[in-house]
Amino acid sequence: MTDKKIILHAEHVSKSFEINKNHSLQVLEDISLEVYEGEIVAFLGKSGTGKSTFLRILAGLMEASSGKVTCNGSVINAPSRDMSMVFQSFALMPWLSVFDNVAFGLEALNYSKEKIKSVAQAMIDMIGLAGYENSYPKELSGGMKQRVGLARALAVEPDILLLDEPFSALDIYTAHKIKTDLTELWESRQIKTRSMIIVTHNVEEAVIMSDRVLVWDSNPGRIAREFKIDIPRSERSKRSVLDLVEEISHHQHEQIAYAERKRKPHISLKK
Amino acid sequence: MVRKPLIKAKPRNHYHWRNDLLLWVLLLTIAVLLLKGWHDMHSTFSTPSGNIEVNLDPHLLPYYTLRTTMRLLLGLVFSLLFTFIFGVLAAKYKAAERVILPFVNFMESVPLVGFLTFTTVMFIALFPHNIMGLECAAIFGVFTGQAWNMMLIFYQTIRIVPNELNEASRMFHHGPWTRFWRVECPYSMPGLLWNTMVSQSAAWFAILATEAIPVKTNTVELPGVGSFMAEALTQANVSAVVWSVIALIANIILLDQLMFRPLVRWVHKFKYEDTASKNQNTSWFYSLIRHSYSSIYMTRGLIAFAHFWVYGLPRLCYKFKLNYLVKVSPGGSAKVAKLWYVAIILICGYYGVLLWQFLPKADLLKMPLLMSYTAIRVFAAMALSVIIFVPLGVWIGLNQKLVKMFQPIIQVLAALPANLFYPLIAIILISYHQSLSVWSIFLIMLGTQWYILFNVIAGVSTLPHNLIEVSRMFHVKGFMWWRKFMIPAVFPYIVTGIISAAGGAWNAAIASELITWGKMTKQAVGLGAYISDTTANNELAQAALGCTVMCFMVALCIVFVWKPLYTIAETKFRIN
Ligand SMILES: Nc1ncnc2c1ncn2[C@@H]1O[C@H](COP(=O)(O)OP(=O)(O)O)[C@@H](O)[C@H]1O
Ligand SMILES: [Mg+2]
Numbered sequence: 001m002t003d004k005k006i007i008l009h010a011e012h013v014s015k016s017f018e019i020n021k022n023h024s025l026q027v028l029e030d031i032s033l034e035v036y037e038g039e040i041v042a043f044l045g046k047s048g049t050g051k052s053t054f055l056r057i058l059a060g061l062m063e064a065s066s067g068k069v070t071c072n073g074s075v076i077n078a079p080s081r082d083m084s085m086v087f088q089s090f091a092l093m094p095w096l097s098v099f100d101n102v103a104f105g106l107e108a109l110n111y112s113k114e115k116i117k118s119v120a121q122a123m124i125d126m127i128g129l130a131g132y133e134n135s136y137p138k139e140l141s142g143g144m145k146q147r148v149g150l151a152r153a154l155a156v157e158p159d160i161l162l163l164d165e166p167f168s169a170l171d172i173y174t175a176h177k178i179k180t181d182l183t184e185l186w187e188s189r190q191i192k193t194r195s196m197i198i199v200t201h202n203v204e205e206a207v208i209m210s211d212r213v214l215v216w217d218s219n220p221g222r223i224a225r226e227f228k229i230d231i232p233r234s235e236r237s238k239r240s241v242l243d244l245v246e247e248i249s250h251h252q253h254e255q256i257a258y259a260e261r262k263r264k265p266h267i268s269l270k271k
Numbered sequence: 272m273v274r275k276p277l278i279k280a281k282p283r284n285h286y287h288w289r290n291d292l293l294l295w296v297l298l299l300t301i302a303v304l305l306l307k308g309w310h311d312m313h314s315t316f317s318t319p320s321g322n323i324e325v326n327l328d329p330h331l332l333p334y335y336t337l338r339t340t341m342r343l344l345l346g347l348v349f350s351l352l353f354t355f356i357f358g359v360l361a362a363k364y365k366a367a368e369r370v371i372l373p374f375v376n377f378m379e380s381v382p383l384v385g386f387l388t389f390t391t392v393m394f395i396a397l398f399p400h401n402i403m404g405l406e407c408a409a410i411f412g413v414f415t416g417q418a419w420n421m422m423l424i425f426y427q428t429i430r431i432v433p434n435e436l437n438e439a440s441r442m443f444h445h446g447p448w449t450r451f452w453r454v455e456c457p458y459s460m461p462g463l464l465w466n467t468m469v470s471q472s473a474a475w476f477a478i479l480a481t482e483a484i485p486v487k488t489n490t491v492e493l494p495g496v497g498s499f500m501a502e503a504l505t506q507a508n509v510s511a512v513v514w515s516v517i518a519l520i521a522n523i524i525l526l527d528q529l530m531f532r533p534l535v536r537w538v539h540k541f542k543y544e545d546t547a548s549k550n551q552n553t554s555w556f557y558s559l560i561r562h563s564y565s566s567i568y569m570t571r572g573l574i575a576f577a578h579f580w581v582y583g584l585p586r587l588c589y590k591f592k593l594n595y596l597v598k599v600s601p602g603g604s605a606k607v608a609k610l611w612y613v614a615i616i617l618i619c620g621y622y623g624v625l626l627w628q629f630l631p632k633a634d635l636l637k638m639p640l641l642m643s644y645t646a647i648r649v650f651a652a653m654a655l656s657v658i659i660f661v662p663l664g665v666w667i668g669l670n671q672k673l674v675k676m677f678q679p680i681i682q683v684l685a686a687l688p689a690n691l692f693y694p695l696i697a698i699i700l701i702s703y704h705q706s707l708s709v710w711s712i713f714l715i716m717l718g719t720q721w722y723i724l725f726n727v728i729a730g731v732s733t734l735p736h737n738l739i740e741v742s743r744m745f746h747v748k749g750f751m752w753w754r755k756f757m758i759p760a761v762f763p764y765i766v767t768g769i770i771s772a773a774g775g776a777w778n779a780a781i782a783s784e785l786i787t788w789g790k791m792t793k794q795a796v797g798l799g800a801y802i803s804d805t806t807a808n809n810e811l812a813q814a815a816l817g818c819t820v821m822c823f824m825v826a827l828c829i830v831f832v833w834k835p836l837y838t839i840a841e842t843k844f845r846i847n
Contacts, residue, residue, distance in 0.1 A: 061740050079744050091737035095759035095844050104755065105745035136843075156745065 007082075007160055007195050008035040008058065013067035015053055016220075027053050029220040030067070035160065035195050040186070042206035042213045043199045044248070046256065050221025051199045055162050058197070059085050072159065081109075084158035084193075088165040090145040092137040092152075099124065099133040101148050105156040120155055126190060127151040128181065143174035150182065157192040164199045175205075183209060187233065203248050207241045213248060217255055225251065290563035301529075308341035311494075312406050325492045325502045329514040332499065336522045339495040342406060342478055343526075346413025347467070353418045354463070358425035359451070366608040370615055372426075379419040380825050380833075382777035384480050385799070385818045387412060388806040391484050405485060405493040412477035417470035420771070424466040428459035452581045457541045464538050468531050468682070469725070472718070473775055475523070476688035480782060496522070504694055507789030512694040523686050533557040630816045638798075638820045644708075645784070645797040646824060649776050652715035653769055660724045661765060665757055668731025669739075678728070685721035689779050692717055697786040700793060707786065708795040714783035715776050722772035723765060730764030731757075735846065763840040770833050777825060798824075 015028040027050040035041055043051045056062040058069055060079040069076040071083060084105070092101050103120040111119070124130060127147045137145055146166060153161060167175035185191050200206050206213045207229055217224035227248055231240060325335075357375070360367040391408040398404035432455050440450045482497025492498050496519050503511035532554035560566050667673045693714065700710055742756045784799035785792060794800045798821055805813035 056740075059744065061743060079746065081746065083744075085740070085744050087737050087741070089735070089737055091735065091741045093738065093741075093756065093759070094846050095762075096755065100755075104741075104747070107751060107755070108745050108747045152745075 004036040004038065006034050007037050007072060008197075009033070009070045010054075010058060011068055011070075013054065013057060013064045013069065015050070015057060015062075015065050026220040028057075028064075029222050031222055032067075033214075033223070035197065037159075038194045039212065040196045040198065040210040042210035043197065043216060044201065044203060044206045044213050044252070045216030045221075046201060046218070046252075049216040049218040051216055052164055054221070055085070055164050055197065055199060059083055059162055061085075081156070082159040083162060084153040084156055084160075085162040085164065086146070086149050086153050086166045088168050090137070090142075090149045090169075092145060092148055094137050097134050097136055098129060098140070098148055101137065102129075102151045102155055104152055109156065120151075123151045123155040126185065127154070141174075142170050143178060146170060146178060150178070154191050154193060159193065160195040160197070161193045162197050165201075166198070167200070167202075167205065179205065179209060183233075203245050203252070204238070204241065207244050207248070208236050215248065215252060215255075218259065224255065285562050286564050286567075287562060288564065290559050291565050294559055294563045294565060297529075304337055305341070305344075308337050311338065312341060313401070313403065325494060325498045327499070327503060327506065327508055327511045329511070332496070332514055332518040335494050335496050335499050336518050338493075339409075339478060339482070339497065340522060340526070342409045342495070343413055343474060346410045346474060346478070347417070349410065349414050350418035350421055350467075353414070354421045354425045358422045358429065361422075361426045362429040366611055369612075375419045375422055377822075377826060377829070378415070379423065380774045380777065380829060381822055382774065382781045382825070383412070383415045383477060384778045384782045385802050385821050387477075387481050387484055388814060389811075389818070391481065402491070402493065405491070408484075409478055409481045409493065409495070409497075412481035413474045416473035416475075416477035417467065420470045420473070420774075421463060421466050424462050425459055428462045429455045432458050446585055448585045449581055452577075460538050460541045464531075464534055468535075469685070469722075469771070471523075471526075471531075471686045472688050472721070473778075475519070475686070476690055476718070476775065476778060476782075479519075479688055479690050500694060504697065504787050505789065509698065512698070516691060516695070519691055520687065524683060527683060527686065528554075529556055533560070626815070626819065629812055630819065631812045634813060634816055637801075638816070641796065641798045641801055642820060642824050644795075645780050645799060646828070648708075648712050648715060648795075648797065649780050652712045652719055652776060652780075653772070655712065656716050656720040656723050656772075657765060657769070660720050661727050661758075661761065664724045664727025665731050665761065668728040668734075671732070674728060674732050681721065681724060681728075685725060689714060689718035689775070690782055693783065693786055694788075697788045697793070700786070701788045701791055706795075707784070707793040711780070711783040711795050711797075715779040718775040718779045719769075719772035722775070723768040726764040726768035726771075727761050730761045734760055738846075759844050760846070762844045766836050766840040770837060773825075773828070773833060777821070781821070 010031060010033040013028060013031045014026070016024045016026040018024045031054060033041075043054075045051055053062065057064045058076070060069075060076040060083070063077070071080050074080070093104065096104065099120060102124055103116050106116045106119055121133075124133060127150055129144070129147055129151060132140065132144065137148065140148070146169075149166070167179060170178070186193070186196070198206070198209060207227075211229055213227040213229065214223045215225045215227070216222070227244070229241075229244065231244070357367075357371055361371040361375075362368070387408070390411055391405070394408040394411065395404040398407065436454050436458065437450070440454045445453060478495070479497035479500065482493055482495040483501035485492045485498065492502070496515055500512065500515040500519075503515060533556045536554040536557040560569075667677050696710065696714060699705070700707060738756070738760065742752060747756060780797070781799035781802060784795040784797045785803040787793075794804075798817055802814055802817035802821070805811075805817060
């Protein structure tokens with residue numbers, strides 16, 4: 001790994017939200033992370049551990065309370081052109097057609113009209129949306145909506161793609177199809193994007209898609225453990241990853257049970 | 272018997288007898304004031320000094336405000352009655368809905384200021400020797416200012432009660448009566464209250480206008496802030512004008528603090544939302560009641576009463592077999608429905624013919640020009656409000672801190688009726704010799720701008736956060752940001768704002784085409800001036816023509832402008 005180039009680098013990132021004048025909620029504590037070129041990293045953890053918050057800080061949508069993030073060597077303090085994001089709720093503009101939604105990011109890049117048209121159309125074809133260019137998001141199924149979200153994010157050719165639970169709102173069959181399509185595009189280098197961070201709470205999804213699984217723990221949120229996935233991508237299947245999935249799940253259950261035990265006396269004390 | 276729900280145990284130290292003391296002093300003061308107001312409403316015309324006249328002594332203003340407030344409250348009571356009865360009828364019976372809805376939709380945007388002369392004449396004729404006629408006219412004005420709006424929102428929310436709530440209620444074998452009070456009514460409370468608050472400015476507008484009519488036509492005057500203001504204008508008394516404005520603002524703030532704020536705080540618990548709302552509303556008066564010992568007993572009494580009202584009443588009805596009285600089979604028989612439609616058409620036709628015979632045909636040709644003048648002013652005012660207040664609303668709405676800071680201020684500002692500012696502007700216009708034709712556009716804007724600002728702020732602050740993040744993520748800025756993102760996103764809210772402002776805008780257009788200052792008057796060419804002129808000269812037929820044309824114009828506007836806009840907003844731009 002050492003010979004690989006670091007694309008995204010987070011150093012000692014902490015974040016706390018002010019609830020009111022006297023109270024603040026520490027959501028992230030001292031998180032460091034390096035993402036190399038050509039790897040997929042998965043964030044795994046129960047909800048409320050601060051994964052989305054961290055992703056937003058990486059994306060430059062939110063400011064960290066302390067620590068810094070660099071992408072391709074430059075410090076991130078506003079959304080960078082090297083990154084793009086896919087949302088769980090799709091976040092499509094309901095008043096724009098599929099084509100205009102995909103072109104949304106391109107138009108802000110001041111490309112010529114022809115270039116926008118060709119790039120957006122190519123992306124639409126690649127993601128499997130051909131024929132739907134003039135539909136509106138509310139006419140599409142959830143899976144199609146997320147394909148639009150993916151196309152929009154990939155169209156601007158980011159170096160690194162951030163995916164915040166992209167498949168959680170979909171049924172498992174649709175999710176599986178989109179997942180395999182995305183991994184295939186990435187493996188065959190049809191898309192320029194080389195690195196991805198994907199947030200999920202599905203262990204199997206994390207193991208099958210990624211090179212590293214980072215397991216999160218809460219109160220305050222931090223990366224508790226790292227699992228390297230050494231199984232070659234061509235050999236990954238439901239069966240071959242079973243042992244690893246078991247191991248990670250077991251680790252998570254223990255962690256959650258421990259957290260519950262820690263909380264119990266706290267509650268009874270107040271009574 | 273079901274056990275009565277226990278009152279939530281709260282830590283004792285939250286209660287304090289000082290709160291009780293303050294509460295009872297406040298309540299008793301309010302009660303005494305209301306009784307005094309109620310008593311004086313029933314006095315006769317012939318007082319020892321002859322006629323009742325409005326005196327321009329500022330010391331009398333608190334009393335005048337009390338009288339006006341009485342009318343406002345009674346108007347509110349009638350509006351609520353109307354809302355509940357007709358809202359439920361329209362929501363439950365198709366045949367009633369078909370008649371009520373178009374009527375109310377139309378009434379909502381008709382400028383009633385034009386009609387006030389007629390209603391005043393009618394009510395005076397009803398109570399010839401009593402001030403009650405004028406009181407009724409004013410109360411009716413308040414009613415027309417808010418009832419339509421309130422009924423519409425009540426009807427709409429009853430119809431969209433989530434199905435699972437209704438099903439849950441059925442599972443517990445609730446009858447229609449119980450279901451209404453346990454599910455439908457609580458569900459629609461927040462919307463109804465919000466609409467009532469928004470309609471306050473219309474109510475104040477109407478009451479100021481009605482109280483001013485007797486002053487203008489030299490008949491017996493009704494003591495109140497509106498007549499005080501009108502009198503001050505005809506006497507060209509600057510300090511009296513300023514005093515009346517101050518009294519009115521104080522009254523609006525008082526009502527807001529003692530009535531609407533506590534209600535908003537209380538109604539908060541009926542909100543059907545999964546997430547706890549971020550900015551909790553606070554009200555000192557509500558906390559005062561909550562933290563007094565008396566509230567424990569009051570709550571207990573209220574709960575007992577509510578229990579009887581919701582569960583006991585239907586049982587009583589069954590006992591005495593009264594339920595057959597109210598048991599109208601829903602949908603009714605087709606024959607009854609047909610008869611009902613035919614009757615409605617016949618009545619409308621009959622009065623239409625009568626009206627047509629009454630109208631002077633000579634002035635008919637003048638009308639299109641007057642109509643277009645007034646309409647152009649209204650549209651110009653709307654356009655200006657949109658251009659100025661949409662960016663402002665977006666700027667405020669995007670920043671939660673600003674929203675928190677501005678919301679209460681804007682709420683009070685929006686409750687101030689536009690005609691409150693007419694005197695001040697009359698002074699400026701007449702002393703600087705400006706043209707009213709242009710300036711009345713700004714007078715109309717005074718009313719419409721708040722609706723647009725309110726709605727845009729609400730729209731922006733409920734915008735899904737992800738969409739804002741997307742526009743930042745993809746570096747969308749400047750003109751493209753407005754065109755592809757913000758304007759489409761707030762478009763439905765702008766349309767809602769414009770439509771709710773429409774009634775007020777026509778009102779303001781009618782009322783602002785003629786202003787008086789002492790012996791001088793300023794006029795703008797338009798339908799409003801025509802109506803005011805003809806009524807002042809007692810040419811009732813001409814005035815009726817003006818009103819009819821005005822209704823016609825408003826109907827055209829609804830059909831060809833607001834409805835299409837609304838449809839576009841609903842189908843293309845709604846986020847869900
Ligand atoms: N804007 C905010 N203000 C206050 N608290 C927040 C805010 N955003 C997130 N949180 C809190 O931060 C914690 C982590 O949230 P999030 O990052 O969404 O977790 P995850 O994505 O892992 O489910 C949660 O407890 C949430 O309530
Ligand atoms: Mg999340």
